[in-house]
Amino acid sequence: MPPYPLALLTPEESDMMDHAASAVVPVAQLMENAGWAVARAIRKRFQKCRVAVVCGPGNNGGDGYVVARLLARWGWSVRVVAMGAPKEGRPAFVAASGWGGPVLPFEKASLEGIDLLVDAVFGSGLKRPVSDDVAEMLAAVPRRVAIDMPSGVSGETGEVLGQAQGCALTVTFVRPRPGHFLEPGRGLCGELVCADIAMPEQAWSGLTPKISFNWPGLWELPVSGEGDYKYRRGVVSVCGGAVMPGATRLAARAARRTGAGLVRIAARKAAEAYRLGDPGLIIDDQPLGSLLEDLRRKVWICGPGLTPEEVSEVLPALLAAKKTVLADAGALAWGAEDLSRLKGVAAVTPHIGEFKKLFGPVTGSRTEAALNAARELNAVMVMKGADTIIAAPDGRIAINAHATSALATAGSGDTLTGVIGTLMAAGMETWEACCAGVWLHGEAGIQAARDHGGWPVAEDLDLPLGEARSVATELSKADLSKNPVAALL
């Protein structure tokens, strides 16, 4: 059974795997399998045309020589443009020896008349910024297919080192890399295919992948059914303020649609602003202290719709009462003045702008920055964006790619807090609740976009949440051992 079906392998982990595999199977054989997978993916998608395979000095280039050989065998017009000959004794040398066709020098003239460029220059061995001459070569042919990664994109972080050219198709192996899902890498990969190259199971021994692909099966939603009652489904309490009641109501509505048994807004003096809203919502106008005594009200959402000043009036009391707090929006603005104000919250959901205000500039890996921040705060970090990262202080990291740009609308974040809060209130472990909440929110966004011509507003996002929950429950029944992340792309 293939292990870690939802793992995303960093280049370092992939190297460790190749190393362990080499005790059982020659790397040249894996390279042969990789080349086959790429050649087949090309044949499936493109008409026969004139191809240049641009090969770098390492194993990525080695895969390229195999692709060249196979496409030529199938009757395509193929040339290799080589950055340099692979070193004798290396697996790529074996692959290069199997190529009997033309090898042209590494210069633009070698690409004249070419319809499709196969980028086999750098893959997971990219170490430093790509130089101008390499970038210019790759840019000379507009239609490109990348082996493993578009050259210049970091497999670990998705960052561009120097320069990188976008591709129509990227074929990777075994499991994808984080850089395939983290921007800007994600946008440069085009269609992503992850091929099985018959990696032996022994290659996984000693490896515990750090990063996962966020998908049902990584977590399981609480099952509802007979014997359910509202307190078992969970109570979600949302702090309400006087200035932006809309945001608080969006969080509350999302909580109800996700399946919370009971949702209450602790509105204090602003109760009138909420009373004309949804009839199923309970509005509390009592002082917060008396509400905190209710032990069934464990999970509190604090921040959506609140000014930092309003947060300062409620958050310390929630933390002193040892409530499970999900902090967003106004709470993050208040915490940005002094991070210790957020110590004790269970999870935070900043977008990148809020994140920087809380933890300073992000240089390098965003997954690492999210993890370090989670550890500093001792809370689960949901770093929101097109490629949301969910990190737990114990080291678990997930990257979510199940989303749509339609979610980039005001109020979308408030909805997300309601979803996550509900799953926490239903008893899910915090990191899993955050991962699941982000996925459900993405699924609801996809459905709402479909139902509203691609342009839903925040008020449309809560409606599909019930359906999204059913979809996730169904998907999590799939046998992932037979259906690893490759099949989900």
Ligand SMILES: NC(=O)C1=CN([C@@H]2O[C@H](COP(=O)(O)OP(=O)(O)OC[C@H]3O[C@@H](n4cnc5c(N)ncnc54)[C@H](OP(=O)(O)O)[C@@H]3O)[C@@H](O)[C@H]2O)[C@H](O)CC1
């Ligand atoms: N398990 C798998 O997924 C398998 C993947 N395969 C393929 O192997 C590559 C990784 O191969 P590797 O040899 O480790 O690395 P690369 O080919 O990507 O690149 C290494 C060489 O490139 C030089 N380098 C790196 N960055 C630059 C740069 N910016 N400018 C110039 N040269 C650069 C590096 O030089 P050093 O001086 O740093 O040593 C190396 O010479 C993976 O991507 C897959 O395609 C296997 O075929 C099968 C198993």
Ligand SMILES: [K+]
């Ligand atoms: K490449």
